Amino acid sequence: xxxxxxxxxxxxxxxxxxxxxxxxxxxxxxxxxxxxxxxxxxxxxxxxxxxxxxxxx
Amino acid sequence: xxxxxxxxxxxxxxxxxxxxxxxxxxxxxxxxxxxxxxxxxxxxxxxxxxxxxxxxxxxxxxxxxxxxxxxxxxxxxxxxxxxxxxxxxxxxxxxxxxxxxxxxxxxxxxxxxxxxxxxxxxxxxxxxxxxxxxx
Numbered sequence: 001x002x003x004x005x006x007x008x009x010x011x012x013x014x015x016x017x018x019x020x021x022x023x024x025x026x027x028x029x030x031x032x033x034x035x036x037x038x039x040x041x042x043x044x045x046x047x048x049x050x051x052x053x054x055x056x057x
Numbered sequence: 058x059x060x061x062x063x064x065x066x067x068x069x070x071x072x073x074x075x076x077x078x079x080x081x082x083x084x085x086x087x088x089x090x091x092x093x094x095x096x097x098x099x100x101x102x103x104x105x106x107x108x109x110x111x112x113x114x115x116x117x118x119x120x121x122x123x124x125x126x127x128x129x130x131x132x133x134x135x136x137x138x139x140x141x142x143x144x145x146x147x148x149x150x151x152x153x154x155x156x157x158x159x160x161x162x163x164x165x166x167x168x169x170x171x172x173x174x175x176x177x178x179x180x181x182x183x184x185x186x187x188x189x190x191x192x
Contacts, residue, residue: 008180026184033188 002037006044013053020053029055058131064123066141067150071131 005027013020024045028038042054061070132140132147140147 004176004179005183008176023184031184031188031191033191034183 002040006041010050013050017052024053024055058128059125060128060142061125062123062142066143067138068140068142069137
């Protein structure tokens, strides 16, 4: 699940920063359903150089 | 006439022109090459000595091949992957025809496309459908 979410966010971020942030928001800002995965997804995004898409609430 | 055989001796192609065995510069797989110029290629065998010569050749196919062998004629009902060539003779190949790299590449691309479609469906479920029905 963590890998999937990270992949979906990175895929959009490769198109544009805005799309990446929108996807991040769809998973972690607009809903709390996937909060348990957030820290690990953030870690992947950071390691892979996508830290700019990480949003704070 | 020249036949192209794989490591099992299965005749996977036949050509009028003498094509040659080389190595794909990226994958290292043996591939079929065509001479760019006679001077550039020289004599090519089916072993690793062709590596340095492949750069000067024109790549014409992606299927792997062990050797290119001159033959006088093909069986009348020749089809790719139907015969084994061994000891100077053709015999019917009883095994399953191997897939060439081009076919595998196309199949892989189709699978990736299907996987992308599945990803999109799951992504939509997770970000739209499930949040909308979850209190």
